[in-house]
Amino acid sequence: MTVTFKVNGKPATVDVPPDMPLLWVLRDVLDLKGTKFGCGAAQCGACTVQVRGVPTRSCVLPVSAVQGSEITTIEGLSSDGSHPLQRAWEELDVPQCGYCQAGQLMSAAALLAKKAQPSDADIDAAMDGNLCRCATYIRIRQAIHRAAAMKTNAADTSRFYDSGRSAP
Amino acid sequence: MSRPSTDVTGRFSRREFLLVSGIAGGGLLLATFLKPFGALEALGATPAAEFTPNAFIRITPDGIVTIIAQNPEIGQGVKTMLPMLIAEELDIDWKDVHVEQAPYDATKFNSQFAGGSRATPTHWLPMRRAGAAARVMLISAAAHKWGVPESECETASGVVHHRASGRALGYGALVEAAASVPAPDLKTLALKDARDFKIIGTKIRGVDTHAIVTGRPLYGIDITLPGMLYATFERCPVFGGKVANANLAEVRAQPGVRHAFVIDKGSVLGDPNGGGLDGFALDGVAIVADSWWQAKSARQKLRVSWSEGAGAKQSSAGFAASAAQLSTQPPQQTLHRDGDAETALRSAPKTVRAAYFYPFIAHATLEPQNCTAQFRNGKLELWAGTQFPEIGRGLIAKTLGIAENDITIHIMRGGGGFGRRLHSDFMLEAAWIAKAAGAPVKLLWTREDDIQHDFYRPAGWHYLAGAVDASGKLVAWRNHFVSFGEGKTFATSASMGPLEFPARFVPNFALEASVMPLALPTGYIRAPVSNGVAFATQSFIDELAHAAGKDPLQFRLDLLANVQPDKPAGGEAPRGQRGSDLDPARMRGVLELVAEKSGWGSRSLPRGSGMGIAFHYSHSGYFAEVVQARVSRAGKISVDKVWVAGDVGSDIINPLNAENQVQGSVLDGIAEALAQEITIERGRVVQSNFHDFHLLRLTQAPPVEVHFRKTRFEPTGIGEPA
Numbered sequence: 001m002t003v004t005f006k007v008n009g010k011p012a013t014v015d016v017p018p019d020m021p022l023l024w025v026l027r028d029v030l031d032l033k034g035t036k037f038g039c040g041a042a043q044c045g046a047c048t049v050q051v052r053g054v055p056t057r058s059c060v061l062p063v064s065a066v067q068g069s070e071i072t073t074i075e076g077l078s079s080d081g082s083h084p085l086q087r088a089w090e091e092l093d094v095p096q097c098g099y100c101q102a103g104q105l106m107s108a109a110a111l112l113a114k115k116a117q118p119s120d121a122d123i124d125a126a127m128d129g130n131l132c133r134c135a136t137y138i139r140i141r142q143a144i145h146r147a148a149a150m151k152t153n154a155a156d157t158s159r160f161y162d163s164g165r166s167a168p
Numbered sequence: 169m170s171r172p173s174t175d176v177t178g179r180f181s182r183r184e185f186l187l188v189s190g191i192a193g194g195g196l197l198l199a200t201f202l203k204p205f206g207a208l209e210a211l212g213a214t215p216a217a218e219f220t221p222n223a224f225i226r227i228t229p230d231g232i233v234t235i236i237a238q239n240p241e242i243g244q245g246v247k248t249m250l251p252m253l254i255a256e257e258l259d260i261d262w263k264d265v266h267v268e269q270a271p272y273d274a275t276k277f278n279s280q281f282a283g284g285s286r287a288t289p290t291h292w293l294p295m296r297r298a299g300a301a302a303r304v305m306l307i308s309a310a311a312h313k314w315g316v317p318e319s320e321c322e323t324a325s326g327v328v329h330h331r332a333s334g335r336a337l338g339y340g341a342l343v344e345a346a347a348s349v350p351a352p353d354l355k356t357l358a359l360k361d362a363r364d365f366k367i368i369g370t371k372i373r374g375v376d377t378h379a380i381v382t383g384r385p386l387y388g389i390d391i392t393l394p395g396m397l398y399a400t401f402e403r404c405p406v407f408g409g410k411v412a413n414a415n416l417a418e419v420r421a422q423p424g425v426r427h428a429f430v431i432d433k434g435s436v437l438g439d440p441n442g443g444g445l446d447g448f449a450l451d452g453v454a455i456v457a458d459s460w461w462q463a464k465s466a467r468q469k470l471r472v473s474w475s476e477g478a479g480a481k482q483s484s485a486g487f488a489a490s491a492a493q494l495s496t497q498p499p500q501q502t503l504h505r506d507g508d509a510e511t512a513l514r515s516a517p518k519t520v521r522a523a524y525f526y527p528f529i530a531h532a533t534l535e536p537q538n539c540t541a542q543f544r545n546g547k548l549e550l551w552a553g554t555q556f557p558e559i560g561r562g563l564i565a566k567t568l569g570i571a572e573n574d575i576t577i578h579i580m581r582g583g584g585g586f587g588r589r590l591h592s593d594f595m596l597e598a599a600w601i602a603k604a605a606g607a608p609v610k611l612l613w614t615r616e617d618d619i620q621h622d623f624y625r626p627a628g629w630h631y632l633a634g635a636v637d638a639s640g641k642l643v644a645w646r647n648h649f650v651s652f653g654e655g656k657t658f659a660t661s662a663s664m665g666p667l668e669f670p671a672r673f674v675p676n677f678a679l680e681a682s683v684m685p686l687a688l689p690t691g692y693i694r695a696p697v698s699n700g701v702a703f704a705t706q707s708f709i710d711e712l713a714h715a716a717g718k719d720p721l722q723f724r725l726d727l728l729a730n731v732q733p734d735k736p737a738g739g740e741a742p743r744g745q746r747g748s749d750l751d752p753a754r755m756r757g758v759l760e761l762v763a764e765k766s767g768w769g770s771r772s773l774p775r776g777s778g779m780g781i782a783f784h785y786s787h788s789g790y791f792a793e794v795v796q797a798r799v800s801r802a803g804k805i806s807v808d809k810v811w812v813a814g815d816v817g818s819d820i821i822n823p824l825n826a827e828n829q830v831q832g833s834v835l836d837g838i839a840e841a842l843a844q845e846i847t848i849e850r851g852r853v854v855q856s857n858f859h860d861f862h863l864l865r866l867t868q869a870p871p872v873e874v875h876f877r878k879t880r881f882e883p884t885g886i887g888e889p890a
Binding site for chain 2: 016017019020021024028029031032033034035036037038039040041043044046073074075077078080081085086089090093094095096097098099100101102105123124127128130131132133134135136137138139140141
């Protein structure tokens with residue numbers, strides 16, 4: 001089946017079985033490896049992407065359901081890590097193993113788009129379905145608050161760059 | 169790493185950048201720059217313009233310093249921490265450091281594994297010496313160039329200075345000269361005084377954090393090879409079972425399927441119950457297809473009849489009944505005895521008896537097990553998130569009859585480890601399948617595969633009796649530990665050490681054990697043994713404190729002060745046995761610190777809330793914790809706040825990561841204690857995914873306040889003891 005949709009602003013057309021979940025289309029057909037497989041059952045949130053801005057578990061979403069949709073993945077949150085959430089995640093060094101963090105960021109981005117200054121209760125409601133096996137939750141919460149503060153404070157929006165980086 | 173460039177942003181990867189700049193600067197540089205990648209050695213250029221004093225450091229004339237991270241990164245921060253140690257003594261600024269993950273290479277690297285919180289104590293000095301050696305060689309090169317004594321030269325931020333003449337040369341300008349300086353004796357190198365540290369002890373972000381938050385490929389699951397096929401593997405739901413027959417023809421007819429075959433390992437791995445870590449691997453049906461989705465879809469059509477074997481008779485309920493029965497019988501063995509616990513229990517004014525149980529649990533790394541394998545011309549290449557590549561290579565070599573030197577293992581970032589990736593079953597499966605399929609294959613487990621085919625933290629039962637005298641002092645402790653094993657041998661991670669606390673601190677002490685057989689693979693989960701034993705031990709100490717009418721903190725301080733005179737204590741005890749070298753002064757230090765930080769005994773609490781205190785010594789680390797918890801009217805327990813005090817020696821190498829590790833450990837413990845259980849019925853694991861095997865959620869994660877007490881001891885690991 002041919003399905004056409006947009007990923008991170010670019011048109012994509014794929015010819016795959018209609019029941020193939022969007023996750024595997026993104027990862028194995030379009031080579032966007034940032035979205036992760038964790039459970040295959042919408043239980044962990046590692047595969048979260050945004051479909052028309054709504055955080056969605058791509059591991060159980062048949063690709064046929066996204067015909068004509070606009071999909072945003074972690075690769076499209078920003079091209080260079082400049083989204084306030086990505087900067088806050090770096091600043092606080094949220095990740096341990098890092099495997100869940102793309103899903104965490106996509107859920108958090110949808111939250112901030114809806115509510116620029118989320119309360120702890122808002123964060124609880126938006127983020128409770130994203131599991132982190134390393135339990136970096138304390139920093140995830142801090143980083144969402146930090147990103148929200150950045151959005152309203154222009155002085156804080158400078159790029160954060162002071163640590164060593166792994167060679168690509 | 170030899171994986172292809174995967175930078176999807178359109179920027180040059182480092183390798184491509186060097187290729188381009190190399191061409192601009194001449195073919196000779198090109199070859200020398202690329203030498204570590206092994207790509208262009210055929211050009212025959214000699215590596216003259218690069219300084220690689222050892223396997224860990226590469227400095228090129230442009231001043232770029234690349235530090236090789238040798239150990240597997242699974243979220244514990246070692247890919248950042250080990251290079252920090254090198255950079256500190258090399259005397260360069262962290263911002264100028266590039267970090268590169270090493271493949272497994274026993275000829276270059278020592279102890280290349282992630283386990284036992286060993287990286288810090290093993291590498292604290294060797295990594296620093298590697299950096300210091302390079303620095304000495306760069307100084308020597310500069311001194312020779314300038315015709316001045318080395319003693320008049322110093323370094324700062326990647327530059328050698330001769331202050332007297334005002335001359336300075338960056339490391340990049342010295343690489344050619346330094347390459348011909350003889351390497352110094354590592355043992356005699358002077359290392360920095362801790363007061364001069366500029367990197368150690370500062371908050372350094374993870375070297376992969378940027379790649380993680382931008383979704384770059386990093387993990388084993390992200391690997392793609394040209395012509396790669398995808399595999400799924402069906403194992404017997406009963407551990408140790410084998411395939412009797414399967415409808416392979418029907419599976420082969422499914423869309424995209426290239427191969428479907430039975431794997432029968434025969435006797436090559438030996439008896440799975442014989443103590444081998446991976447004896448349960450293999451035996452099942454492999455399905456190889458053009459995409460993983462097709463392989464997984466075809467697997468739904470697979471029908472297998474299994475020879476389940478004796479394992480099908482075991483169950484969690486059966487284990488519990490056997491444990492209860494064993495507890496009423498004389499213990500099968502005595503692990504340690506001091507004084508006469510039985511007599512003391514009979515004669516003491518106050519006696520407490522209690523039984524503690526903890527269940528099987530799974531590791532449940534969020535990245536399911538996977539491995540990509542390519543077998544070509546008799547050589548095998550593997551890409552895997554593995555904690556112990558050495559074991560994996562040996563197992564594969566033995567099983568597939570490939571020489572160890574013909575197996576290359578690329579260590580990928582692991583999406584969690586917690587001990588699961590100490591095992592190499594998924595690597596062995598991938599290697600077998602790729603060899604049989606004659607194509608590169610990525611084997612990926614489902615979450616159900618992962619939950620139902622783990623090496624589980626063994627369940628354990630502690631039948632405890634303790635007594636306090638009239639003054640409230642602990643005078644007797646007896647633990648009949650019921651576990652799994654055969655004869656005197658415990659199943660993997662199902663043992664206790666003879667000197668487990670409170671051995672050495674109670675005059676009448678008995679640690680006894682009985683075991684029952686188990687046909688289920690068990691393994692090490694973060695702080696193995698400790699994660700169950702600490703719960704039982706510290707909970708029972710609390711019960712005894714209440715019986716003694718003493719404050720739980722004071723009771724513990726008194727207990728730690730009660731070292732038996734004829735028993736070795738502190739650093740004098742023989743190392744190696746669990747608990748044998750517990751230093752009571754260090755434990756008292758963290759207990760007092762956590763009491764102070766938490767306001768122990770002085771904090772006013774809402775109705776229904778209480779505070780608890782506990783400590784534990786493992787992996788050479790001393791930790792004490794205070795929990796503020798609440799019990800609802802319905803009996804539901806929730807934790808509102810945790811205070812932690814830890815002592816892992818003189819330096820917290822990376823405080824930013826150390827705090828994260830401790831918070832993660834504590835929350836992991838809360839999840840284990842309140843939510844997690846693997847149960848067995850008819851030899852099968854009942855749970856299958858995160859709806860019934862529960863990971864902690866954000867709403868269940870209380871604030872965890874972390875404090876460190878720095879002591880004079882050499883630093884030790886932080887991934888497990890908290």
